[in-house]
Structures are given as C-alpha cells and as structure tokens.
Amino acid sequence: MSKARASGRTVGGTRSLSLQAPAVTLLFLWMAVPLAMTLWFSFQRFNLLMPDMTGFAGLENYEYLFTDPALWSAMGTTLVLVGSVLAITVIGGTLLAILFQQEFFGRGVARVLAISPFFVMPTVSALVWKNMMMHPANGVLAWVAELFGLPAVDWFSSLPLTSIIIIVAWQWLPFALLILLTALQSLDDDQVEAARMDGAGPLAVFFYITLPHLKRAISVVIMIEMIFLLTVFAEIFVTTSGGPGLATTNLAYFIYISALLDFDVGMASAGGVVAIILANIVAIFLVRMVAKNLEN
Structure with a gap:
C-alpha cells in the first residue's frame, strides 16, 4: 500500500x-x-557607425562608462526623480486615503476620478501635460497664473526636472491611493472610537493608530513604485528629450541615448548591466524590508 x-x-x-x-x-x-546577450555585448566593441571596429573589448566599455560624467549625472537625476515621486505619492496617497475614507456626498464618483489617472498611458499623460497643462502660452497653468497677474512659467525650460516629477507623480499617486485606501478599510473602527473616547485627537489617532496600520501597505507601495520608477522613459522622451542638456536624463534615457542616438551598442549594454545590478540591489533591499514588516 x-x-x-x-x-x-x-x-x-x-x-x-x-x-x-x-x-x-x-x-x-x-x-x-536577453541578459546573456547584454553581458556579451558589454564586453564587445560594437558601434553601428563603425562596423569595422569589432572584437573583444574587455572592460573598456565599463571604464569609459564610469569615467563619463553623463552617467553620474543620470544616476543623480534618477535618484532625485525616484525619491521625489515616492515622497509625493506616499504622503499624498496617505492623506487622500484618509480623506476618501470619510463619508461625503459623491464619494464613489470622487474615488473613480481620483484613481483614473493611473490607467492613462504614460505617453498620453506626458502629451496632455505638455500641450494642455504646462504650455507657456496656451496651458491651464499659464491661464491660472494670468488670473493672478503672475508671469507664465515655461516649465520644461526653466523647471524641467520638476515638470517630470509632477507628471510621473500624477500618474502614480492614484496607485498609492488605491493600495492605501484598501488597507485603510481593514482598520478596526472600534479601536479608533476607543482612542477618541480616551481623549485622543485627530493627530494622535493618525500617528499612533492609522499610520502603524498602513505600515505594510506603504512598504508595498514603495517597493512596487521604486522598481517601475527606475525605468521612467516615455515622459522624458515626449516632453524634454533628456534636456536641457542632461537636466532630465535618467539612467534609462542615458542607455537610450547610447544605444539609439550614439549607436554604441557596447556602451549601452554596459549601462544596461549597471541598471540591472542597481535594480536588483534595490529589489533585494525592498523585498527584505517588506518581509520584515510582514513578520512584525
């Protein structure tokens, strides 16, 4: 048997x-x-404009990459972009989740409208912000500035990175709102009522009950958003093309410039390997952080 x-x-x-x-x-x-081909090309001399220059390059691509000031500028831009968008979406998503948890007329419609920007394609979102919202002559923001007697701002020339941060944060804020609002709905109302009966004010309830309850959800939002924000490309391509200069060139756009504008496949592959290593380091750190929060 x-x-x-x-x-x-x-x-x-x-x-x-x-x-x-x-x-x-x-x-x-x-x-x-794809990973094997990227590694192989990163050790090769492979420039499409110079087809005769081929062969094993060793660490030349990496040496040239790490001595290129554009790489460090792109990595700094990436960190600023990711950090700023995370701060806006986590803080804004938490506050909006608390707001939409309250009872008010039209709450269902308001929730749908607040979440809908997440389903707009990045290219469409960038075009809307570029031509309808931030245009220095015909944009909505220019019209608002004119109402208050203020000069219109040419966002993509004077504040290029800020413009990209606003566009990307507008796209990802609904995602944070959706996750945090879902987590907030599982909060025990009796616990909140008991705290209020004991004399706890709104700030005390937020910092000692609501925020600890949202800790796991916030960790998940940070993990998922950071992985995707490291690869922001469409918004930059449509609006600023990485400029002025390198002001909005992040790591993903830097790889694009090396591969499809400079035609240096070896250099772009080396940049891709660096991006893969960076993304895996971030992913390992975030997964451990989320796992630790789940255990607690």
Missing part, C-alpha cells in the same frame, strides 16, 4: 513537472537570453 502511494506520488510529481516544464523553460529563456 505504501509502495503504491509512493509510486502514485512519484508519477503525479513527474506528471506535474512535465506540465510545468514548458512554461518554466520559456520563462527562463525569456529572461536568460
């Missing part, structure tokens, strides 16, 4: 593995082949 059970488990396990093998193999190839 035990032999039959063991045989059944073996047959069932083998059958399960045989069914999973095609999907696992396809997923492995999907990840491994």
